[in-house]
Amino acid sequence: MEALLKEAPKVNHHLDHMPNMLVCENLQKVYPTPTGDYVVLDDLQLEIKQSEFVSIIGHSGCGKSTLLTMIAGLNEISGGTIYVDGEPVREAGPDRAVVFQSPSLLPWLTALQNVLIGVKQVFPSASKAEKLEICKYYLDKVGLGNDFHKKATELSQGMQQRVGIARAFALKPKILLLDEPFGMLDSLTRGELQDVLLEIWQKEKITAVAITHDVDESIFLADRVIMMTSGPYAKIGDELVIPFARPRNRKEVLEHPEYYDYRAYLLNFLNH
Amino acid sequence: MCRGWCERVTVTAAPLHLPYLHTAKAIIPTTHITLHMKTKIIKTLRFIGLGFLEPLIRLISGEEPQKNASLFLKKAILPVASIFIFVLIWHTGATALYNSEASARIEKARTEQGEAAATAMKACIESGDISCQPNTLPSPAKVWAAYKALWADHVQIAQKKEEFQSKVAATNEQRAAQGLAPITYTGRPSFVDQIGTSLKTVAAGFLLAMFIAVPIGIIMGLSDSLRTAFNWLIQIFKPVSPVVWLLLVFMIVKTLITDPTMDKSFIISFISVGLCAMWATLVNTSMGVASVDKDYINVxxxxxxxIGQNIFKIILPASLPLIFTGLRITVSVAWMVLIAIELLAQSPGLGSFVWEEFQNGANDSNAKIIVAMFVIGTIGFLLDRIMLSVQNLMTFNKTTA
Incomplete structure (x- = not known):
């Protein structure tokens, strides 16, 4: 374990030349309760480079989802500032696309319409054909095949989440926020969707932040795993750079001689 | 040509061949096409609320005869049996009431006019003479006779109307050319005409309720403060009796509409129906809008x-199921209060039909009132079924099988 710590780099050197895309400064989240304030996050500092894929793990209730919704602008910031591409976050917007834990597709629309509603917002001046092309490109990429015109309710959970991923990428966001995106899926589907996500991410290289409580998922997806301490007063406890080459292949990652060292390191953090 | 449900049909049909070899014999001759048709028919039946016929369809096509036969017995025969028992009890009760009224009449004649009058009265009642029939709850047979009489009356009036139309057709053409209003039939309306008038009133009232309640419901649903502000008013007005609404509308309409050519009683009755019935839609719409899934709001x-896109693309579609539940309640309330309102507003329709029959006290008046009762019930049931189908159409949460 000690050997690994010395070897494992703390910085992703291949991203050295990249500017910071996301910066959290002295971030704080307080929920007022009748018995006094409940401080979820306190004095949290975080810097994420452009094109970096970061996963955040921690125990349930540690505030990792709170952090993500604050970055998305869906949750009020109690103290400190979040900068996205240098601009402070004030409200939600399509530059920070979110893939929610439940697919949250609009059930009265088809898969295509669900993606199109976002594309229309982001590319208002594009022609109808161009908009459709964007939607179809991403739906095709996530493997929706011939089901473009199926109602969201006619699709399985896994298929719905694929549409959710396509909807997020089609917005061409600066940051992709994934809130336990595969938490509700069975392990087989989860693996498939991780591959789909990485494949499409490999092409776009959009800065991504994924919340997860699955150690293997966090290693497989990310360039850097951020470990949060348990709340209240949660903050970043430790971080681990995952230097595996991309594009990643599940088999290669699992067979990597250091894979179990990284896994043990993360588990060790979570169990203390 | 038939993507989607074709595939599903083949999938459901496939496993039948393996585990149930004996039923497979019955299944194999039915071709792919009839399987389609069966699925389609069952789907349609379920959709229009006649789902109880589903086992019969399956039985006819030879699918699991024992199971479907007992299902059909349960779903169709039991309700029919209960109707039969109801009619039987009604018949027994009506006969008992008839006998008790008859003996009271005979007894009264005896104490007031003596034995001879009593015998005469007894003979008169037994002869079925109209002048001395006991006036009480009519038996099912009498109601059936009254129904036939009403229908015959309708056929007669319809014929008269037609004759009248053909007579005045030429004159009306001339009048139209001169810019005059056509001559219309002003004779007595038949029972069926009264039903038509009632349906028209209820439709107008329903539309009024919808156009008031849905927009206000949406606005209230969007704003927490508005909801709090109007909550008390709604709670106070909701339980107000239709009769009081009618009087209130009467006060206003009487002052506002002075044009004698306008049909005031129709206006008063449909506005009152609308005001009585709109509350369910108002409450349901505001509730639906206020409780839209947080995930959709986040999206x-x-x-x-x-704001416009938010309302029309997210909030309204998301709350449609609840809005239509409200509209369904509104239709049934509108139909229920209609009779009372027509009765008081002296607006033509089933309500005034019932009231007139009650007032004129003819020999078959009671039976005609019971006929009206069944007609009102049946139409109410049909309206509810129609609204249920529309509501099913609007519900997206269910996977359409």
Whole structure:
């Protein structure tokens, strides 16, 4: 374990030349309760480079989802500032696309319409054909095949989440926020969707932040795993750079001689 | 040509061949096409609320005869049996009431006019003479006779109307050319005409309720303060009796409409129906809008939809199921209060039909009132079924099988 710590780099050197895309400064989240304030996050500092894929793990209730919704602008910031591409976050917007834990597709629309509603917002001046092309490109990429015109309710959970991923990428966001995106899926589907996500991410290289409580998922997806301490007063406890080459292949990652060292390191953090 | 449900049919049909070899014999001759048709028919039946016929269809096509036969017995025969028992009890009760009224009449004649009058009265009642029939709850047979009489009356009036139309057709053409209003039939309306008038009133009232309640419900659903502000008013007005609404509308309409050519009683009755019936839609719409899934709201926020897009693309579609539940309640309330309102507003329709029959006290008046009762019930049931189908059409949460 000690050997690994010395070897494992703390910085992703291949991203050295990249500017910071996301910066959290002295971030704080307080929920007022009748018995006094409940401080979820306190004095949290975080810097994420452009094109970096970061996963955040921690125990349930540690505030990792709170952090993500604050970055998305869906949750009020109690103290400190979040900068996205240098601009402070004030409200939600399509530059920070979110893939929610439940697919949250609009059930009265088809898969295509669900993606199109976002594309229309982001590319208002594009022609109808161009908009459709964007939607179809991403739906095709996530493997929706011939089901473009199926109602969201006619699709399985896994298929719905694929549409959710396509909807997020089609917005061409600066940051992709994934809130336990595969938490509700069975392990087989989860693996498939991780591959789909990485494949499409490999092409776009959009800065991504994924919340997860699955150690293997966090290693497989990310360039850097951020470990949060348990709340209240949660903050970043430790971080681990995952230097595996991309594009990643599940088999290669699992067979990597250091894979179990990284896994043990993360588990060790979570169990203390 | 038939993507989607074709595939599903083949999938459901496939496993039948393996585990149930004996039923497979019955299945194999029915071709792919009839399987389609059966699925389609069952789907349609379920959709229009006649789902109880489903086992019969399956039985006819030879699918699991024992199971479907007992299902059909349960779903169709039991309700029919209960209707039969109801009619039987009604018949027994009506006969008992008839006998008790008859003996009271005979007894009265005896104490007031003596034995001879009593015998005469007894003979008169037994002869079925109209002048001395006991006036009480009519038996099912009498109601059936009254129904036939009403229908015959309708056929007669319809014929008269037609004759009248053909007579004045030429004159009306001339009048139309001169810019005059056509001559219309002003004779007595038949029972069926009264039903038509009632349906028209209820439709107008329902539309009024919808156009008032849905927009206000949406606005209230969007704003927490508005909901709090109007909550008390709604709670106070909701339980107010139709009769009081009618009087209130009467006060206003009487002052506002001075044009004698306008049909005031129709206006008063449909506005009253609308005001009585709109509350369910109002409450349901505001509740539906206020309780839209938080995930959808978050999607709208991330996409930065403006207020108009937010309402028409997210909030309204998401609350449609609840809005239609409200509209369904509104229709049934509208139909229920209609009779009372027509009765008081002296607006033509089933309500005034019932009231007139009650007032004129003819020999078959009671039976005609019971006929009206069944007609009102049946139409109410049909309206509810129609609204249920529309509501099913609007519900997206269910996977359409």
């Amino acid at each position: 709208a926020k991330v996409l930065k939809l403006n």
